[in-house]
Amino acid sequence: MKRPGNPLSRLPSLRSLLGTTLALAALLASAPSTAAAPAAAAPGGPPRPTVAVAQGALRGQARDGAEEFLGVPYAAPPVGTGRLRAPRPPARWHGVREAIRPAPACLQFSPFGLADPQAVSEDCLYLDVYRPRTARPGARLPVILWMHGGAYSQGTGTQFGGRTMAELTGSVVVSINYRLGQLGYLALPELSRENGLRSGSFGLMDQVEALRWTRENIAAFGGDPGSVTVSGQSAGSGSVCALLAAPSAAGLFHRAVLQSGPCTLLGTPDLAAAEAHARSFAAKAGCSVPAEAAVCLRGASGAALIEAARTLPTQGPASGDGLLPAAPARAIGSGAWNKVPVLIGSTRSEARFFVALTQPRLTAEEYAAQVLAGYGAAGPEVLARYPVAEHGSPYLALSALMTDSTFACHTAWTAQLFASQVPTFVYEFDDPRSPTLAGARVPGLDESNAHSAELAYLHDFTMGERPLAPVQVALGNRMKRYWGAFARFGAPVVPGQAVWPPTGTGTSSGTVLTLHPSATRTTTSFGADHQCAFWRTQPPRPL
Secondary structure (H helix, E strand, O other), X not given: OOOOOOHHHHOHHHHHHHHHHOOOOOOOXXXXXXXXXXXXXXXXXXXXXXXXXXXXXXXXXXXXXXXXEEEEEOOOOOOHHHOOOOOOOOOXXXXXXXXXXXXXXXXXXXXXXXXXXXXXXXXXXXXXXXXEOOOOOOOOEEEEEEEOOOOOOOOOHHHOEOHHHHHHHOOEEEEEOOOOHHHHOOOOHHHHOOOXXXXXXXXXXXXXXXXXXXXXXXXXXXXEEEEEEEEEEOXXXXXXXXXXXXXXHOOOOOEEEEEXXXXXXXXXXXXXXXXXXXXXXXXXXXXXXXXXXXHHHHHOOHHHHHHHHOOOOOOOOOEOOOOOOOOHHHHHHHOOOOOOOEEEEEEOOOOHHHHHHHOOOOOHHHHHHHHHHHHHHHHHHHHHXXXXXXXXXXXXXXHHHHHHHHHHHHHHHHHHHHHOOOOEEEEEEOOOOOOOEOOOOXXXXXXXXXXXXXXXXXXEXXXXXXXOOHHHHHHHHHHHHHHHHHHHHOOOOOOOOOOOOOOOOOOOOOOEEEEOOOOOEEEOOHHHHOOHHHHHOOOOOOO
16 A cells, blocks of 8 residues: 655644644543552441452442542552663552542643643552442453553543443443653663663553553453453554554454554654654753763653753654564554454544644635645645635634544545454544533634544543533443444444444445434545545655
8 A cells, every 4th residue: 555645744833733732632630649558438338349459459439330440550650760661560568458549640741731630740650440330350341441642741541531431331441641751752772771672662661561460450350351452542542553563562452442543644753763862852851971861861850851851742652672663554554463453533623623722813825825835836736625715714724634634534544454454443523513622612613523522422531621412422322332342342333323334445445434413324435525535645754
């Protein structure tokens, strides 16, 4: 297959906004965690649920129709001499550990300003587990492990509650934190040579470690370690792409869900580029002497590292080392990847989120000048395909252009890579009245169906600007049932709901399920709707 182009790289301002705001769906205040301590049931109340994992006993709590165990350590705190090292197993504890409050978010490297986490710490390698109230050890329920987005530099798993998903689908849901920014992704040779994988992608190592912990312990919660679905949105989806290509993750999961983060769009820097970037970051942080860089970076304050990242944001996991030998899209295209059934999709108008935050009052003249400058000889054709008059405003025209050329068509192209090898199910989320994220509303702009719009429908998620209406709750429940069936069977087969067949491999045969409040249906016009044949003709450029 011809490598699809990335027209976004031609527009510096748009590439910048995508790079700095990609996957900003995860920024809700989280409460501090508590230390391990004995706990008792409330006087006169039912006993609280208790499970025994490899490290000791956990006592959670019943809430709504599920039970939750919050702030569970899956690795040792990566602090002190453990900073910028591969994760280590968590320590055992004595007695019963309280598991009723979420852990702090990992250190945030690019605060976004919507509702940034209030509790942050480098001691952050924790996860939350949600299960149906009826779940017991040995139940062998399907497991869904969630990884939040946030451009690999911000966010937390704690606001993606899984109570409703667990109750509605009979699944065990796990939501994790992982190291962010340069604490999570720093390909400095002085650090990489300290681990057997010769890698500085510590955040990706954290995700693998969370999967290992899940395999070893999820049966205690009633989950099936042989039926684990790894899922993520935006940068979390990019992490799923990386896990699909990581040899050390083989056998740790059995299905994959990619939301708004197609593997052909979210590239990885090669090792040489990542090492040069890491060297520049170390110098910016005051650690320019190679022989002293590791000790220097481990002794630097978190604030100093965040400040150094302001002009040198992380590029995420690098490819070309022992952890990620090849870029995910390349590995998948070659057939050398951890082959599992895939569910993949995007929202109808992804880029409205980014354009609303960066260019909400774009004029027609500015739009035309930007496109002509960015696309050169192809500029007039791009303007003809995305005219302001047809879309209603420069904001909507630019949003459609960006959506099609990035998320939509790359979702179709990534799905075709998968579909030639494994069962692949493709969706497009399309609720024309979906709420945007809290704090992101720009008066007068239609921000429905934008990046992250589907999150409130799949999670107990309070980052929405307003609660879902009853018809939207019903759509969310249908979506949860599809996701739960995929986790259970490897195919989203739900009696009484629209049939969702796997997609084909041809450019005209790709079947996509449209998730709409009143008309969930399949279509084969996704590529034409987003003008993917045109965008495929554009020269390939790295993101």
